[in-house]
Amino acid sequence: MRELARIEQSLGQLDKSEAHFRQALEAWEQREEATHPEALATAGMLAALLRARGRVQEAEPLQRRAAKGSEAVLGPRHPSTLAALNNLANLCHGDGREAEAETLLRQALDAEREVLGPMHPNTLSTANNLACVLRALRRFEEAAELQQQALEGKELVLGADHPSTLASVANLAALRRANGQHGNAEPLQRRALELQRRNLGQTHPDTLVSLFNLGSLLRVLGRHDEAEPCYREAFEGRSTTLGRDHPSTINSLGQLGSVLWWQGKTPEAETFLRQAAEAYAQTLGSKHGKTLTSASTLALLLNARGKYGEAAKMHRFALDGREAVLGADHPDTITSLGSLADVLVAQGKLGEAEEFQRLALERKDRVLGPVHRSTILSVNNLSNVLRRTGKLEEAEQLGRRAVAGKEELFGLDHPSTLASLNNLSALLRSLGRRKEAEEAQRVVLSRKEAKHGPDHPDTLVSVHNLANVLQGMGRRDEAEELQRRAVEGRERALGPAHPDTLSSLSSLASLLQARGRHQEAEPLHRRAVEGREEALGPDHASTLASCNNLANLLHAMGRYEEAEPLHRRALEGRERQLGAAHPSTLASMGNLGNVLRATGRFEESEELQRRALAGKEAALGPRHPDTLVSVNNLANLMDAMHNPEAAEALHRRALEAREATLGPTHPDTLASLGNLADALQRAGRLEDAEGMLRRAVVSKEKKLGLAHPSTLLSVSNLANLTQAMGNLDEAEELHRRALAGRTKAFGALHPDT
Structure with missing residues (x-):
């Protein structure tokens, strides 16, 4: 009966095989010979089958029974006992219990080396298994030594094409991938896969493992389009050989969803990630670590798609589960705290987000230490939240701590250190300390130039960022020179169609547009649209962003008939890819509404603006900055429709909300102040308007500087107002x-000039 079960298992007839293994085991038990070596061997075989089918909870008691029984009957150093120990260790490893697995494997390996010899196939397999556990524990040097010994021994004893040898080749490739040695990993992984396909067949479990691992390696290398077919084939093969509800099949499904996400195929990605999360919950239970990790990954995608309510619910599910299973201080639990905080930020719930980020940082400080890399990540995240809430001084302190911590951990020139210094530069810009912001950005650039050279892609990222800083300071000549350097450098280093090249091209176009050089900006915006369509696809988020940018330019040029179809394309594409409630979709809705307002189609415009506002209020809250943009758009429409009361009420709402959430001197607050003053002036309430405009001018001078474009706009508006009030000397x-x-700032031919 047992031999029949083994034949059925080799043929993939797993249900029949399981039934016959159980009958064989029951026969031994009925004869009251449950501890007979053959009965114990049968228990171990049934356990191995159940583990292969993903039913670890059923397999473990049988495997422990086989190991303890063999030890009692045959002795602790008998080969059958050692094989049972090895199988129990592999079960623990598959369930994430690496410490127990290591103890069992070291016990088995020491005994096998003495009893069987160091070159016996069983000894070599145990060494291979221990190396895999050490890899999971990130003890790469120990793992590499054992893995190399196992591979060399199997090649000598079994031959280069033996399935066990090929498994060691694949494991060595996985080790190199985990250790960051990607270039060395790929040839090994492809060698293992090619030989396994030839010797074992396309759908053999070992072949599918190698196929899955090759997909994972290609994903790490950023070659997502090559990784996708590997994951698809692995998923389809495992579905056939292992079943749809096997953990390995579900893992393939989840990884396929993730690689689709990376390619911007978000609707399909969401479908697969949902299926994976549901399958894990049904197969392993709602509290299993893989279920909670899958739920967390799905939540991250939902957040990216703007489905914030559902994302927050999934993150809370993962957080509650991890707290119950792992404890409040486990790193995965703390990660869930931070992920939930990120969704709350997107929802505009900054107070709750701050609370969760503070809790995450406090726990990491206590559990991991103040300079652990994960702790410093939380420092950086809390700094970003505080920046959003206007607590800029504390945000700066944390930003500087992040820089100092990364310098200590990684060194001055490490990319992560320079990224934190870049964040500090952005924070200093928010504080109005633009000179310090520029200095920080120049430090980043100089370090990258020294390390990589002037044309390295990482250097050009900083060139691009410094250009944006200078543009914000009104130093547009310098900004333009740097943006052109970024475009040209990226074209040489990456090619004209690379996404980073197109990003710099888009930024240069926006800068030229801001300088009033619309004729120069237009071909660059069009090139960005065409390049992203070809490189990323017509519905990719970046492609749609470029459509939006080109439409905004055409709107500014008064070419409304050309702008409208581009805005409609952006809106329809974002609705398909991101959903109707995503902030980017709602932004496109508002932009289309603005074009319709400009063409006098007020009723259509009003419908879109009110839909955009209602959507943002529901998704983000009534005081979120993006919501207030829609409030401002609707106010401008009310102005155009000669409804001064409604316009004033909306401008006041925007002003009051921005004062409360951003502070009285925030640039957005000052913009609302100027907008309300304009509305009052059009309503003939000149004295009320004058007070607000004078406040706007003084505040902008202090916050932005005398020569900032926004300051000069308010100066011009105040000049018009004082002229209307008869104060001609001051107006002049x-x-x-x-x-x-x-x-x-702009040149003599700019429209504003």
């Missing part, structure tokens, strides 16, 4: 100041 002085400032 203000007009001259605005003219001189704009001529210097």
Whole structure:
């Protein structure tokens, strides 16, 4: 009966095989010979089958029975006992219990080396298994030594094409991938896969493992389009040979979803990730670690798609499960705290987000230490939240701590250190300390130039970032020179169609647009659209962003008939890819509404603007910055429709909310202040408007500087108002100041000048 079960298992007839293994085991038990070596061997075989089918909870008692029984009957150093120990260790390893697995494997390996000899196939297989456990524990040097010994021994004893040898080749490739040696890993992985396909067949479990691992390696290398077919074939093969509910099949499904996400195929990715999360919950239970990890991954995708309510629910599910199973201080639990905080930020619930980020940081400080890399990540995340809430001084302290921590951990020139220094630069910009922001950004650039050279892609990222800093400071000549350097350098280093090249191209186009050089900006925006369509696809988020940018330019040029279809394309594409409630979709809705307002189609515009506003209020909350953009858009529409009461009420709402959430001197607050003043002026309430405009001018001068474009806009508006009030001397002085400032900043031919 047992031999029949083994034949059926080799033929993939797993249900029949399991039934016959159980009948054979029951026969031994009925004869009251449950501890007979053959009965114990049968228990071990049934356990191995159940483990292969993903039913670890059923397999473990049988495997422990086989190991303890063999030890009692045959002795602790008998080969059958050692094989049972090995199988129990592999079961623990598959269930994530690496410490127990290591203890069992070391016990088996020491005995096998003495009893069987160091070159016996069983000894070599145990060494291979122990190396896999050490790899999971990230003890790469120990793992590499054992893995190499196992491979060399199997090649000598079994031959280079033996299935066990090929398994060791694949494991060595996986070890090199885990240790960051990707270039060395790929040839080994392809060698193992090619030989396994030839010797074992396309759908053999070992072949499918290698296929899956090759997909994982290609994904790490950023070759997602090559990884996708590997994951698809692995999923289909495992579905046939192992069943749809086997953990390995579910893992293939989840990884396929993730690689589709990386390629921007988010609707299909969401479908697969949902299926994986549901399958893990049904197969392993709602509290299993793989179930919780799958739920967390799905939540991250939902967050990216703007489905914040569902994302928050999934992150809370993962957080609650991890707290119950792992404890409040486990790193995975703390990671869930941070992930939930990220969703809350996206929802505009900054107070809750701050609370969770503080809790995550406090626990990491206590559990991991103040300079652990994960702790420093939380420092950085809390700094970003505090920056959003206007607590800029504390945010700066944390930003500097992040830089110092990464310098200690990684060194001055490490990419992660420079990324934190870049974040600190952005924070200093928010504080209005633009000179310090520029200095920090120049430090980043100089370190990258020294390490990589002037044309390295990492260096060009910093060139691009410094250009953005200088543009914000109104130093547009310098900014343009740097953006052109970034474009040209990326074209040489990466090619004209690379996404980073197109990103710099888009930024240069936006800069030229801001400078009023619309004719120069237009071909660059069009090239960005065409390049992203070809490289990423017509519905990729970046492609749609470029459509939006080109439409905004055409709107600014008064070419509304050309702008409208591009805005509609962006809106329809974002609805398909991101969903109707995603902030980017709602932003496109508002942009289309603005074009319709410009063409006098007020009713259509109002419908879109109110839909955008309602969507943002539901998804983000009434005081979220993006919501207030829609409030402002609707207010401008009310102005155009000659509804001054409604316009004033909306401008006041935007102003009050921005003062409360961002502070009285935030640039967005000052923009609302100017908008309300304009509305009051159009309503004929000149004295009320004057007070607000003067406040806007003074605040912008302090916050942004005398020559900032936004400051000069308010100066020009105040000049118009004082002229309307009959204060001609002051009006002339203000007009001259605005003219001189704009001529210097934009040039004499800019429309604002």
